[in-house]
Amino acid sequence: MNKQDKNPGNNRENLIKLENAGLTAEEQQLFCDAVPVPYEPYSLEFVERFHNWIRANSLWVLAFGTGCGAIELNPLMTSRFDANRFGVMMRPTPRQASVLIVAGYSSVKTLKRIIRSYEQMQGPKFVIGLGICTINGGMYYDSYNTINCLDRYIPVDLYITGCMPRPEALLAGFMELKRKIKAGECDGANRYVKDFDWYKANQKKVIKKWDMPDYNW
Amino acid sequence: MNWALSIFYYIVTVLVVLVYGLLLYAFIAKTMARVQGRIGIPIYQPFLDIIQTYGRRTAVTHGYMFDLGPVFRLTGGLGTLAFIPVIYGSEIFGNFHFAGDLLLVMYFIFFGQLGMALGAGESGHPYAPMGIARGLAQMTAFEVPFALAVIAVFMQYETASITEIVAAQQGSIYNWTLFTNPFAVLAAMFAFLGMSMYPPFDLVTAPNEIPIGPPTEYHSAYLSLLQTNRAIFAGAKLVLFMNLFFGGATNLPIMVLKTWAIYMIPVLIGVAFPRFKVENSIRFFLGVPTLVGIIAVLYMQYWGTV
């Protein structure tokens, strides 16, 4: 994904504080306005590789059924397919989760919640786009309320196509995600911070009721 | 004994109990998975989880108390373990036992929860105080039968030293408190159901009601501390129950076997039961278990034979 050419002048260096213009003056004091910074990998390479291996084998998925794809997550987590075998677990709170599954189409209203959840997750964090509708809109390409390309709003590490993707496809997707994490290719959280302005501009173009802080710590 | 050596032995004990607690946790998770028809997590998964949470590269704090919460919690776990002789007669696993250690241990069991309450309260998430209120209410309730059981044990052995209690139970299986004072054991096991946070008493982390309660906002290294504590604390609690009621252990395999067997009781009840509401839970603990506890004390008072 080559985004640098689309990025209209990254002026992060000049930026000290987020504006949080969507909030009222009273609320602005309640929220953090620090600009997110990318995290550094461990300085020793073998430590980083070790941690990547650990991360790959302990994937905590945020239990957030954003769309119809959530219906295939139930068989995935239960006895027929049992993703627990591979260290995939559901966590009910974004603070503790490391994988966000965007299950199918996301309407604009849900996208706002997806962004909030994603920003509250602690890095390294990974995003799986599930279903064709996250890739290019799929069946809802002309719907006025669903976004078409998910990776314009949050960085996506892996897409699983299909409508619906079967649980086997999801398992294969998790395996592929593990491979990518082990290889150190999943740096979505850092990409998000680096291209912060581009992502925010895209998000604000779609979400018209922006009554939340610019970055949800 | 040299104090430096004793601290070294304590650290060894903590590590052993930590590893054992994590393995036990994975084993229990696998057992529950088998009941549900699944294979379940690999046996080494809890270790990976701890390192994974520890290895998160970002963290957000909500204030000093928030930072201190997991520390308090871990202190509670370590403190509990510090005064329980894990293996009877062993120099390495003997820990800092002294004449009144049982009283101190009972204090430490609840210390961690209170500290956690302070920390989670500052996280600002509405589910956290809700979980704390539930947890503290339930804790107050199950403390009654547990305290009564421990009082009965005091009266039976006329000592507050865990080592002496274990010593009194040696020799034959019929010397265990389980057989000499069955009412106290029954009351204590009821309390243990509440302590171990499996259904029907998993109110604090009830996933469908207040997902996952107090630690909602805890993440990264904070969560790693909490996970460590969970393993140590579970191990310490099990060892305490084993010492008080099931004759203690003279070597490691016996300890593993007995604690595992004790732990299976709440687990097997847990997989087959729905969850109580908090008022039902309190009502439950103040009912039959408390009555059994009182009977245990009366039994010791009037018919007790030591």
Next chain:
Amino acid sequence: MGYAGLQLVNTMFMQELCERMTRQFDCDQVMHQKDDLSFLRVDRDRLESALMYLKTHEGFVHLSFVTVIDYIEDGFFRLNYMLYNYDKATNIGVQVDITRENPSMHSIHHLWAQGWTYQRELKEMYGIDFPGSPRVDEEFVLEGWDGIPPMLREFDTAKFCEDRFAKRDGRESQDIKQTMRDNLYPERGES
């Protein structure tokens, strides 16, 4: 009584009902779609009393849904209140035409406690106002909508999508007719 017998009774009941309604409420158009479904059209101001009559005297106690059909060519909205009679197993659709400019309609919330949800949806999706209906001005399914109400016929969702949401490079939309002709019946050619 078998199902066929029930049907016959229902048909007679529906015809009598429609006649009664025509007499009482000046229904200007009656349409029998099938044995257990008829449509009546009433005046805008008589709607409430007609619904009240149907509910209390004729046993049409169940409001299935309220919806709107947008006739942009003729410049009116057609509101449709679908009622159901459990005893006679018959549906009746009461229809009202209202103008498209500053559309507003009487609330039926006092007749059915679920009425406000439908009215809230219609307000958001079509811009039809229901004065007095609870929470009618709140957002229902959309959030931060800044255009004309999306269900209106003049709202072009494909164009809106193109402006608002970026297209993925490489995605093509094909004309289904042409594609099927080319792929399935290549020998027929243009027809």
Next chain:
Amino acid sequence: MFDLKRYSEAELESGKFTKLWHGPQHPGITGNMSLELTLSGDDVVECKTHVGYLHRGFEKLMERRTYIQNFPVVCRIAVPEPTFNEYMYAAAVEELAGIEVPERAEWLRCLNLEMMRLASFLMWLGGACGSFGMSTVYQWTVTHRDYMLDLFEEMTGARIYHMYISPGGVRAPLPDGFSERALSVMNGIEKLLYEIERVALNNHIFKMRSQDLGIIDPEMVDPYGIVGPNARACGFKRDVRKDAPYLVYDQLDFEVITADKSDAYTRTLVRYQEMHQCISLIRQMLEQMPTKGSFHADLPNVLHWKIPAGQTYVKSECTRGEYGYFLVSDGSEYLRRVTIRGPSYTHAIAVMEKLVVGVNIADVAGLMVSLHTYPPEIER
């Protein structure tokens, strides 16, 4: 008359109440919707539902597609029960266009619908037990639902979105040996149901928590438009399958199941009995079903399909009650307007807001599941 208790700022300012957002990211909420709760201690004093997280604008999209293009679209409307959408759309189009469906297709459709009902109920039963903390039952039922999905895959070629019931008939006949395999799955599910009855429905704690929770007053049923098992649990003998039989339901032997008090426990029991009824219906159909004959009507070229002008309302009984399509055609290649009436529309919004007042926060999930709501059919 039916005054909604209005949300007042002053109350919240007094500091006696807590505002809590339950959902959309919450494991106890069915699907993707949220409840805005005002709590006094642990009790709910005020609730506002927020829907629309799944709004895709189907009614608009369908106006832009030709009749046959809509056929693969409609099943996406309600995820757990796509088949009902397919059938309702096909029935509406057939009625307006005057298409006669072959008898065998009707049997196949009916079989598909009943299997879907059973699969959906299985998932729901798991959720109902899971919301009270019995995750074990949830695991069991979802697995058995997966065996049902295998049957669907065999019958239709897909697990979730079958696209099986097309206007004019069905896409394929039953494969060889289907009924033996279906019967063995049915036997397995029946065994599971008896197991669940022992483990969950007769469990003291389950009863204690779900009895007297969220009682639907019989007087509430008509004003709020409550349908399906929720209404049947308080004694109303209302079932579209009996009131206005469609497909082959008039040839099948079944009774409408009712109870006398609609609380969460009774609703669970009614649905539990309906699951047994589903199994019995599936067995009857597999026995009586014609094995020969055409399964699809001869249609003109679907690309040039024009449906005569008209309007109709067709309905069926889905797991939650009356599910209907209101279709208006103006004689062109595109439909004029379609309205999808899902029972969750009123159950999840008006009824939920009314019932949840006074309920302990711990029971909100249980109450919500006991109403059996699916957000995707509310907002379409």
